[in-house]
Amino acid sequence: MSGSKKGGSRLVADKRPKKSKPAPAARTKRKRRTSRSRRRGPIAWLFGGLFRFVWGIGWRVTALVALAVGGAVLYYAATLPPVTALLDGRSKGSVTLLDRDGEVFAWRGEQFGGQITAETVSPDLKNAIIATEDRRFYRHFGISPRGIASAVRINLSEGRGPLSGHGGSTITQQTAKLLCLGTVYDPASGLTEAEFEADCRRTTIARKIKEAVYAMAMELRYSKDDILTIYLNRAYLGAGSRGFEAAAQRYFGRSANEVLPSEAAMLAGLLVAPTRYAPTANLERSQNRANLILGLMEEQGYLTTAEATRARQNPARLSEAAEARAGGYFADWVMDQGPTYLTDETTEDVIIRTTFDQRIQNAAEEALQWVFDNKVREGSKAQAAIVVMSADGAVRGMVGGRKFRGVAGQFNRAIQAKRQTGSAFKPFVYGAALDLGYSPNDTVIDEPYCLDIPGSGRWCPSNYTNDYKGRVTMTDALAQSLNIPAVKVFETVGREAVVNIANDFGIESDIAGGPAVALGASESTLLEMTGAFAGILNGGSSVDPYGLVTLSLKGDTSPLLEQEGGIGERVITPKAAQELVWMMHQVIERGTGTRAKLPGGHPAAGKTGTTQAARDAWFIGFTADYVAGVWMGYDDNTPLSGVTGGGLPAEIWRETMARVHEGTPPRPLPMIAPAQQAPQVARDQTAPRRQTQPDNAVERVILNVLNELFGN
Known part of the structure; x- marks a missing residue:
């Protein structure tokens, strides 16, 4: 046997490195975490699982909604017609009545003064509308979450429902509503035109969602000025005026391309309540509303202080024909003298020249009153x-x-x-x-x-x-x-x-x-x-x-009907x-x-x-x-x-x-x-x-x- 106990080397197993012990502080923290997890384990598990479930469903639903909305936006955008096809949305025409001197004295039906565009309309009118209705019009994508949230807050604070009162709608959304979300009035539906328009103005949640989708489609299909052009031509502004051109002619006797700042402010002020603020109904009330609009234009930098002050000192006045508002009885009688399909039920814009004399009419009215x-x-x-x-x-x-x-x-x-x-x-x-x-x-x-x-x-x-x-x-x-x-x-x-x-x-x-x-x-x-x-x-x-002298379609030079005199046998x-x-x-x-x-x-x-x-x-x-x-x-x-x-x-x-x-x-x-x-x-x-x-x-x-x- 080789080697002795003294001199021979002893066989031993290799030593494994010892695990280092955690520091006391770390060990304490671990113990606390372990202890806390043991105490809250079920609650943490429940909420964690719920969060993971909601998140898992939520992002999928969000993705599906986004896809659906995107698809709807693309669909509507693809079906939208050219801008020019949307400017005159009336189902019926109008009648303009001229006196014996060829001056306008009365209107019947909804007047459409002619197509105007955002590029040619008076800058003051364009600015007044944007300042009043949608100051961020050129910056949003059709809807304004900030505006909607503000409107909901105001409605709730005033004791109304979230969708009652202030709507927070952008000009694009208002235009979508004017277009009735692409639905065209059908007389065979059994609804009158007024009932149809009232249905288009409903403010249910489902309709507001559809309105927002349609608005985004419009933003995708049209330029901002295109959308504003549609709005300028279709908005109802009281006294039978459809569009700002008709309203400017109706109230001031001038084109919407030429209105003054005070007149622009009055027209923009009609948008909130056309019948109430129509200057032919109450001129003073309409002027007070215009002063508020001038303040908004000044505040947003569209008018200088001097310009706003000058406009307030020279408020908009009605034209002579609009102020007189004479001949209502006569106008109704003349409408009955023409064929119905060219008067009360006309689908064209008709011009009727009459025997009416505004001076004589005023004389009769003043005499009766006196x-x-x-x-x-x-x-x-x-x-x-x-x-x-x-x-x-x-x-x-x-x-x-x-x-x-x-x-x-x-x-x-x-x-x-x-x-x-x-x-x-x-x-x-x-x-x-x-x-x-x-x-x-x-x-x-x-x-x-x-x-x-x-x-x-x-x-x-x-x-x-x-x-x-x-x-x-x-x-x-x-x-x-x-x-x-x-x-x-x-x-x-x-x-x-x-x-x-x-x-x-x-x-x-x-x-x-x-x-x-x-x-x-x-x-x-x-x-x-x-x-x-x-x-x-x-x-x-x-x-x-007789009262009807000639009846012709707007723009035509030859009359369809003509009366040469009333003497008989x-x-x-x-x-x-x-x-x-x-x-x-x-x-x-x-x-x-x-x-x-x-x-x-x-x-x-x-x-x-x-x-x-x-x-x-x-x-x-x-x-x-x-x-x-x-x-x-x-x-x-x-x-x-x-x-x-x-x-x-x-x-x-x-x-x-x-x-x-x-x-x-x-x-x-x-x-x-x-x-x-x-x-x-x-x-x-x-x-x-x-x-x-x-x-x-x-x-x-x-x-x-x-x-x-x-x-x-």
Whole structure:
């Protein structure tokens, strides 16, 4: 055995390196972590697992939503039409009405003034819109999260729902809403256009999401100026104005490319509430709103302090046509004169030139207002109507009631109210007698008088004054509006003759055949009666009252419809008409119509009319230039208190015609004064006495023919 215990080397295993022990501090920290994890292990595991689950689902859902939104944005962007196809979104056209001088005085339907662009529109208007509606318009991608969050906060703080009130919508979102998210109105849907637009403005969460997607698609498809151009042309701005060009023309009589800073601010202020802030509704309120917009423009650097101050000191004013707002009743009547498919239901933009005279209209309105302010007791509900026309039937002004501002579509008493005419009908009775050859100097006896009416019994008319004048000329009978002589003449010339003459002069309403017709028992409209009196003025020819002169499509030079005048066929001879004018002249000179006598030496002729129990009071008359008719009464047929045709209606007529003729020289009436003759003795107590009275109906017909041929 080799080696001994002493000298030999001892066999031992290799020593493994010893593990180093952790430092005391590290060991303590580890123990704490281990201890804490042991204490919170289940909670940490639960929340950690929940977090991992939510995160795992969340990012996948977010990715899917992003893909869906992106796909929807791309889809909408691909389907959007060219900008030019979106500028005029109206389903119907409009009607612009011009007066006799070619000036605009009224609009019907939604006006579209023409296409404008963000590049050509007034910079002040462009800046006012951006400052008011979306100051970050050129920096966002269609929606503004900051604006939405701010709007929600304001709505909640004011006690409304998060989507009620302030919307936080960008101009792009508002444009998407104006486009109804690409849905086109379909009349076959059963919804009216107003209902369709109201549905487009709903603010549900789902619709707001769709609106945001559509807005982003627009941002992808169009430039910012393209979007603003659509907005400028489609926004509704009150008073039937669709787009800023129509509104600028409607309110200020100028293009949107030319508006001043004060006007631009007023137009931009309409966006929040077009009807409320329309300057035609309340100019002061609209100006106050414009001042707020000017402040925003100054604050955002679009206007200097000096420019903003100057704009506030010179606020926007309405154009003359917009301020007048005249002719509402007339405009409605003219719209009814044209075919419906070119007026109320037109799909084109139509221009109608009319006979309307704004100066005469203002005269009638001012006269009516003055009389009611100064002659009628305060709080009276009595109504009145006025029609002014030329001798050929061209209507120059029309007032259909005491309210004549913003009256579109309201009840027009001048053309819609059929009322008994009273003694205003008597000129047709005497016109029939004159046409048969009677003279204004022929006499008739005013005395107690009765007739037996088949089916009605005995009828005994009486005069308004309940007395009798004895023998009077036909001129005196008409001037004093005596009833019994009128009935006697009516019976003598024949009921049919009188009714035919009234009808031929334009009284289209049914006229009863009884003798009470002579006293105006039948009904008619003021327009009909005024037109009939125009026939007396023009020499005895009928007229068809008209207001439409030409109707054409906007941009066309040739009219689709044209009216050359309203004179029709002859009704009575020129001599009879001129004698009747003289008789009616005496009504104003010395009869029941003296309160209608005009200042300045203007000769006039006319006739008063008061119905039973004074339910209606009339005065219709004319000068050499114009015919005017006035009616007064209550809509519910309540009797007037102390009013006759020779009273307030005559005063309204005088005030109207005095204003109409102001500054014009007097012109003689077309009348013939009869030769003065010694009083003739009537052959009986009924018929008026004349020298050449035909003995029978055949002779009367022959005389009429001769008069027609030779102008006797």
